[in-house]
Amino acid sequence: MIEIRDVSKWYAQFHVLKRCSTAVGQGEVVVVCGPSGSGKSTLIQCVNGLEPFQEGEIRVDGISVGAPGTDLPKLRARVGMVFQHFELFPHLRIRENLCLAQEKVLKRSRDAAMAKAAALLERVGLREQVDKYPGQLSGGQQQRVAIARALAMDPIAMLFDEPTSALDPEMIKEVLDVMVALAQDGMTMMVVTHEMGFARKVADRVVFMDRGEIVEDAGKDAFFGSPRSDRAQLFLSKILAH
């Protein structure tokens, strides 16, 4: 579904991504972790073309993201993305947040978009909030709305860029629960996160990044059981210590 091959990216002189290669198969859940500044967020933003990259190739459902002729809006509409800071549109009610792209991009009718929005809000447990503005919701609720907004586009895959990093601890679970349910429903997911509990529960594979490189790319059990690299071992010992 998502193939990343030898992707390199520079910010001026700074080499952020160094020949990164990995893949996410249909229905697979891949967790990307690593210390901050390791390039994991940059990598996931490259997948739907929010960040350009200079070398290598990324294919989503067979379509090359970086190729000049690619219709990026069309491709992005098929890949859901959830951000660290939710990025709901603060000037629009929850209902409009969910309907905007359905109507503008997928050309759904108002009724169809609303029906979809209502069903998804129900699924994330926020049906009552449909007429509120994002600012009236808690962080955890906002992030669940953001997930619903992405799902409203019927995506073939979902990208999560540190979806719980900006949340208060007591709200992390409600967001992770939604993500776990999504994973168990068979959604193809690429998730940048530090939540190793989530990785243990639903990940098929774990990708460990450090200083712009993919250091390890292993099955969940192999990764947690016996990480091959020192860097991954060190990272795990730090993150699992508390």
Add this chain to the structure above:
Amino acid sequence: MFANFDFDVIWRSLPYLFRDGMTFTLSLTALATAGGLVLGTLFAMLRLSAFTPLAKMIAGYVNLIRSLPLVLVIFWFYFLIPYVGQWVLGTARPIPIGAFPSVAITFTLFEAAYFAEIMRAGIQSIPRGQVAAGYALGLTYWQVMGSVVLPQAVRNMLPVLFTQTIVLFQDTSLVYVVSLPDFLGAASKVAQRDGRLVEMYLFAAVIYFVVSYGASRLVRRLEARVAIAS
């Protein structure tokens, strides 16, 4: 001074002052605000775009206009536009365009430079993540601008936009240099004709104050209403 104050001259000239003068002033203000805002927003978008030659040209235009006195620009356009028309259309004579269209174009282009700066600040006040979120949903550049960035930018900049409009309302009085009858011009005419300068200029001042101050109060109340709920 007030002993021989003639209120009657004001009373008698009211229909003329408002039906002709104020209508002109308000039409010009409305036209230049609407045109200036649309054009200014477009300028702001171009100036922030990755298309650098155009961005530089716009920056040059904005900086030039903002460095010139409005009266000078009004003069220039009034005398220049007929010749520009002649040059563009290739006619034998300068194109007579009429005083009102001339100043309407002038004020629109002039205000566009100011609105461009306001809207540029407004657009830049929107976090990049908002734009990313719009793109991630499959929206195009224009859809992201139209549905995500500009509505928030305008809201953020509303106080400044209205203040600029109130300043414009006062500045329209500068059309006197091309002898157009705006509100102040109309008052001035009556004042000269009847020799009632004090009354008419005082009255004009009161009206400008009432409209401008009233508008600024209204803006404050409006601001509270459109502020994004949080």
